[in-house]
Amino acid sequence: MDIDMSVDICGIKLKNPVIAASGTFGFGREHAGFIDINKLGGISVKGLTLKPRMGNRPPRVAETPAGMLNSVGLQNPGVHYFIENELPFLRQHTAAVIANIAGNTIDEYCEMTEILSDADIDAIELNVSCPNVREGCIAFGTTPAGITEITQQVKRYAKKPLIVKLTPNVSSIADTAAAAESAGADAVSLINTLLGMAIDVETRRPVLANNTGGLSGPAVKPVAVRMVYEVSRTVKIPVIGMGGIFCGNDAVEFMLAGADAVMVGTANMIYPDACIKVCMGIEQYVRKLGYSRAADITGSLEMN
Amino acid sequence: MSKHMTNIITGIAEIAEGIFRMRISSGYISANAKPGQFVNIKCCEGNDALLRRPISICSVDRPGDTYDIVFQKKGGGTGMLAGKKPGDRIDVLGPLGNSFDTGARHRRIAVVGGGIGVFPLLFVLDDSRAIVRRSYLGFRTSKLVVLENEFRFRSSSLEIATDDGSYGTKGFAPDILRRDISVEDFDMIYACGPEPMLRKVSQLAGEHNIECQISLEQRMGCGFGTCLACACKTANGEDGWKYSHVCKDGPVFNSRSIIFD
Numbered sequence: 001m002d003i004d005m006s007v008d009i010c011g012i013k014l015k016n017p018v019i020a021a022s023g024t025f026g027f028g029r030e031h032a033g034f035i036d037i038n039k040l041g042g043i044s045v046k047g048l049t050l051k052p053r054m055g056n057r058p059p060r061v062a063e064t065p066a067g068m069l070n071s072v073g074l075q076n077p078g079v080h081y082f083i084e085n086e087l088p089f090l091r092q093h094t095a096a097v098i099a100n101i102a103g104n105t106i107d108e109y110c111e112m113t114e115i116l117s118d119a120d121i122d123a124i125e126l127n128v129s130c131p132n133v134r135e136g137c138i139a140f141g142t143t144p145a146g147i148t149e150i151t152q153q154v155k156r157y158a159k160k161p162l163i164v165k166l167t168p169n170v171s172s173i174a175d176t177a178a179a180a181e182s183a184g185a186d187a188v189s190l191i192n193t194l195l196g197m198a199i200d201v202e203t204r205r206p207v208l209a210n211n212t213g214g215l216s217g218p219a220v221k222p223v224a225v226r227m228v229y230e231v232s233r234t235v236k237i238p239v240i241g242m243g244g245i246f247c248g249n250d251a252v253e254f255m256l257a258g259a260d261a262v263m264v265g266t267a268n269m270i271y272p273d274a275c276i277k278v279c280m281g282i283e284q285y286v287r288k289l290g291y292s293r294a295a296d297i298t299g300s301l302e303m304n
Numbered sequence: 305m306s307k308h309m310t311n312i313i314t315g316i317a318e319i320a321e322g323i324f325r326m327r328i329s330s331g332y333i334s335a336n337a338k339p340g341q342f343v344n345i346k347c348c349e350g351n352d353a354l355l356r357r358p359i360s361i362c363s364v365d366r367p368g369d370t371y372d373i374v375f376q377k378k379g380g381g382t383g384m385l386a387g388k389k390p391g392d393r394i395d396v397l398g399p400l401g402n403s404f405d406t407g408a409r410h411r412r413i414a415v416v417g418g419g420i421g422v423f424p425l426l427f428v429l430d431d432s433r434a435i436v437r438r439s440y441l442g443f444r445t446s447k448l449v450v451l452e453n454e455f456r457f458r459s460s461s462l463e464i465a466t467d468d469g470s471y472g473t474k475g476f477a478p479d480i481l482r483r484d485i486s487v488e489d490f491d492m493i494y495a496c497g498p499e500p501m502l503r504k505v506s507q508l509a510g511e512h513n514i515e516c517q518i519s520l521e522q523r524m525g526c527g528f529g530t531c532l533a534c535a536c537k538t539a540n541g542e543d544g545w546k547y548s549h550v551c552k553d554g555p556v557f558n559s560r561s562i563i564f565d
Contacts, residue, residue: 026530030552033528034308034397046532054547059523061533063381066351070525075532075547207523218351269526270346270356272308272397 003286004293005279007041007261009238010161010186012122014041014096014261017294018251018279021242021265022047022100022125022165023072027086028093034272039279042096044189044263045082047127049101050108052078057209062198067219067244068266069196071210074102079112083119091120098163102127106140106150110157117159124160126150129167129192141167141192144179151183163240166190168220168227177231189240189263190231191224217266218244225253232258232299246274248281255282255294256301306400306528307332313392314370320450322377323420324386325362331369333399337361339406339427340519340556343373343398344527345385353381358524358551360424360496361399362451374423374450400527401555404428404517410492412436414484415459416477416505418497419443424519426451428494429458436460438484442477442501446470478504490514499564506559516559522550537563 005016019042020031026046028037037043055075062069077085079101090097099121103109109126116124128141128150140150151164164180166173168191177188193214198207206212224243232239241259245251246267254262267274286294315327333343344356357375364371377386388394406428413434415425422441429437439459443449444467456462463480464472473480478501481493485508495505496519509516525531529552536554538561540546545563548554 024526024531026532030526030528030530033305055532055535058533058535058547060535061355061523061525061531063353063355066354068355068525070531070533072532075535217354266354269531270354272528 001292003283003291005283007295009240009261010123010163012042012096012161015094016041016279017255017261017282018275019044019096019098019240019261019263020268020275021263022127024265024268027082028090028095031268031272035276038094040095040275041261041279042098042122043090044098044100044125045086045090046076047074047100047102048076048079048082048112049074050079050103050112052076052081059207059209060213062207062213064196064198064215065219067215067217069198069208069213069215070193071208071213073210079115083115087119087121096122098123098125100125100127100165106153109150109154113154113157117157121160123163123186124158125163125165125189126154127165127192129165129169141176142170144175147176147179148183151180151185155184161186163187163189165192166231167192168223169195173227174230174234177235181235181237185237187238187240188231188235189242191220191227191243194220194223216244218246220244221250221253225257228254228259229257229301245278248278248285251278251282252285252297255297256299258299258301260295260298306398308397310393311396313388313390313394315390316386316388318386319374321447323374323448323450324377325372325374326385326388327370327372328394328396329370330396333361333396334364334366334369334371337364337371337399338403339431340403340424341399341401342527342555343396344400344524346395347381347384353384355525356397356527357381357385358400358527360519360555362423362426363430364427374420376420397527401551402553404494404519404556405492406431406433408433410434412488412490412492414438414440414481414488414490414493416440416481416493416495416497416501417442418477418501419448421497421501421519422451422455424496425494426454426458429455436488438488439463440465440477440481442466442497443471444468476504477501478508481505482508485512485514492517495519495559502559503564506562506564509559517556518559518562519555520550520557520562521555524551527551537565539563
């Protein structure tokens with residue numbers, strides 16, 4: 001029997017629940033050299049800013065136990081360049097395109113949302129939680145009031161579904177998720193990276209030139225699963241779960257905890273075919289359980 | 305085009321203290337790799353060394369369908385790689401990055417290498433059709449001197465320098481290059497090694513108006529251009545600069561385009 005892998009996330013029909021996470025898949029070109037990117041449910045593109053951004057000084061990456069820290073700092077060619085030069089390539093493929101955006105001010109988020117609402121994209125993901133840039137950005141994402149303010153403002157300009165990406169660097173992610181929902185978010189995605197630091201004991205300096213960076217990879221998965229569980233019990237809008245997903249069963253954990261779809265991030269950098277393997281693994285699990293639809297496993301966790 | 309594949313190790317030997325030469329079977333990489341390119345290796349299954357380790361290709365044996373890498377055992381990842389045996393399988397992305405220009409118009413070349421940066425230069429010498437080929441290699445100390453015979457066999461002349469003077473000339477490879485550069489009429493210099501060395505070589509090449517290609521190192525995430533971690537400063541327009549990426553725009557750059565901080 002064929003398993004129906006498709007999922008519906010706030011009106012976007014994805015052919016399967018696996019989305020490449022922002023910042024780990026560029027604009028799809030590099031991975032397209034290794035895999036058929038038509039097999040992905042969606043692609044959340046490298047975080048876009050209104051103007052091109054240089055990014056942070058190197059080193060920008062440090063390996064840590066079962067994880068990595070990054071402080072790329074949103075290096076990107078800007079939203080206009082994306083629409084003119086990268087989006088047409090993505091649109092030759094069938095994966096849904098999610099535009100991940102970050103701004104220095106609420107006005108910038110609104111302007112980008114207005115621009116992207118007229119572009120051929122499927123959804124906008126608000127990055128209000130990048131830990132690697134000094135200005136704005138994370139400030140909006142760390143309090144329910146900040147989330148409410150930015151979501152309400154941006155929503156006025158959004159003609160596309162609005163996904164708010166939540167940071168784990170808060171005392172209650174259920175509270176920030178609830179704030180996003182009541183301010184008009186169509187979905188939430190979580191978790192962004194955990195703020196971390198690695199130190200070179202020889203030089204007595206942080207490994208990253210930016211001193212701190214965002215932790216991702218298998219090390220963050222239990223934290224992420226717990227947060228997805230809390231958020232999915234709190235909000236009614238769709239939840240996209242991510243954090244250290246490397247295989248099908250990792251993704252299944254998130255779906256059982258309540259995720260309607262998942263994003264694969266760090267794994268893309270190590271295994272170019274990670275998203276495809278994750279998708280196959282989810283399908284195998286659904287088949288083994290005798291369900292006909294991938295969506296059937298969402299939230300089917302039984303608590304002890 | 306680079307591919308994601310499983311390769312089989314056919315040989316491994318410790319050629320100097322903590323320096324390992326590994327021979328790996330792959331018809332695809334041996335046929336397609338160019339000097340300066342690298343492979344990105346997953347040193348173990350699972351999460352112990354999560355990221356791949358980028359290692360430059362030292363030589364290829366096209367009839368034999370193998371390629372060689374040489375690496376220094378530094379930490380967990382390269383430690384696990386050093387423990388591999390012939391017959392073991394490794395997960396490889398490659399060949400990655402751009403390459404040195406070894407075109408036939410370069411007739412009089414110098415290769416300048418430092419420490420573990422010397423290895424891709426062997427591949428340069430294999431590929432080059434130059435008539436005059438002078439090699440200048442620097443190492444910290446005598447017991448870290450590696451591949452001396454391989455370089456000697458492929459070069460018109462070979463000069464070795466050690467920081468402590470325990471082998472060859474005391475000092476640094478660029479200092480010996482400086483001695484020769486005004487009389488040799490080089491039309492290309494290839495360099496790979498630590499940043500201070502590259503800076504000196506670039507400066508010398510600039511002073512003598514000689515084309516110079518240098519291979520850079522930087523901490524990498526993916527190795528194939530998607531994560532943008534391995535940034536390096538390059539010239540952009542008149543006085544400007546931008547961040548290029550070592551894995552995709554490099555690792556080989558024209559020395560004039562690099563801005564050393």
